[in-house]
Amino acid sequence: MPFLPALTREAALYEKLPGGRTRCLACAHRCLAAEGAAGICGVRFNSGGKLLAPWGYVSGAAPDPIEKKPFFHVLPGSRTLSFGMFGCNFRCDFCQNWQISSAEKAGGRLPETVSAEELAGAAAAAGARTVISTYNEPLITAEWGAAVFAGAKRRGLRTGFVSNGYATPEAASFLRPSLDLWKVDLKSFDDARYRKVCGARLSKVLDGIRLIRAAGFWLEVVTLLIPGFNDSDAEVGEMAAFLAGLSPEVPWHLTAFHPDRLMTATPPTPPETLQRARETALKAGLRYVYCGNIPGAAGQNTICPACGKCVIEREGFRLKKNLLSSGGACPCGAVLPGVWNQAT
Ligand code: SF4
Structure with a gap:
């Protein structure tokens, strides 16, 4: 059916x-x-x-701080309008949005019908500076996303995906005119685990990440560190080396796991695991490595790699300080990578 x-x-x-x-x-x-x-x-x-x-509905839509997606190098401190639909192309045991991502289990939730223009207009009216397709995998609803994004672009907003990165060249090329930002979850560096837990192939995720970066989307990567699943020093090192090889400028967010759905027996990620992984990533050459999902964790701020100054200070999703110019320049003159301006 x-x-x-x-x-x-x-x-x-x-x-x-x-x-x-x-x-x-x-x-x-x-x-x-x-x-x-x-x-x-x-x-x-x-x-x-x-x-x-x-087409023509959302499973939900709500304003969020852009830091919640998380994008840390995009319009810091601004508001985004998040929206999603139903379904997913992965089957992750640790999914934290399973009531939306599983089409079969979404039966209890009703879609809210809306036009692409209405949704884009609502984002602008809410003071959002970006519109982001999230909650479920946006690639599977790429045509609807592109229609919403086209309306958002006409209103001067930036647009983004929160995605598992299972992209094709055809999808990237179709989306390029209307999509600016792409956050990708890199869930593991082990193909057997990707297949078993998510029903996907690691090589295709890595190809997708390379493709997204090469096509010119602004890319940030997130890894949910799950104890016993992907948090070994060796696996963290492999992920870090892959991302650093892509570019030292790709921000990598390391976030803490909280037990959910089929992984209720797995303990939450200790803060020390996050910090150790961050140190590994910095040693591998990545310049912007962040820790999230643990209140007060170190590694939430953006440091200028040229002068060592803290240029963006955060507390959770809240911005406490931003010293960057509107073009992303540190007071020392170095320009940090990111999307710092509104669309033109
Ligand atoms: S290839 Fe198309 S139909 Fe198949 S899972 Fe991906 S989006 Fe869905």
Whole structure:
């Protein structure tokens, strides 16, 4: 049974195949679907030889500090409008948004119908400077995201994805005109665990991260450090080396796990684990490594790599100090990487 069949529109990211089948191009699963079948995400499905994709609703929308997404090198201290839909292309045991990301379990929640223009207008009216597709995986609803973002761009706002990074070149190219920012979750550096716990392949996530950076999106990476899952010194070192090889300027957020859903037996991440991982990442050459999800944790501030001055001071999602100019320059003159200006 297709999920929310009335709230769909023909997808842009797919190709028609002989025999009425379709191939979806929105994420790296590249699902083949026969007539009536849905892809792995459960929300894109073949109807009469056409691929239909979610359209015209949100599972929720709310204002947030941009630091909550987290983007630390984007318009510090500003407000964003977060929105999401239903479904996901991963099946992560430790998902903290499972009531939204699982299409089957989303049955109890009702979609709120809205037009792309209304949503973009609501963001501007709420004083947001960015609009971010989040809560569930935005790649699976890329066409709807692009429509909302186009409206946001017309209002001078920046736009972003909070994503698992399972991107395709086709999706990146489709989104490039309307999408500025891409936060990616790098969940592990072990392919067997990616397959077992998330139903995905590490190599495709790494390809997606490379692609996002190369295509010119502003990239920040987040890793939820889970005790016994991905927090060994060796695995943290591998993730850090990969990101540093991409660019020392990619911000990496290390966040603490709190027990949820199928991983209730796993303890929360100790603050010392976060700090040790941060030191490993800094030694690997990354310049901006942050710790989150633990109140008062060290590693929340932005330090100028040229002069060592604390240029952005944070407490949780709150900004306490910002010494950067509107172009991202430290008082010493060094310009830090990021998106510091409103869209033009
Ligand atoms: S978005 Fe990904 S999971 Fe969903 S149908 Fe397309 S390729 Fe499959």
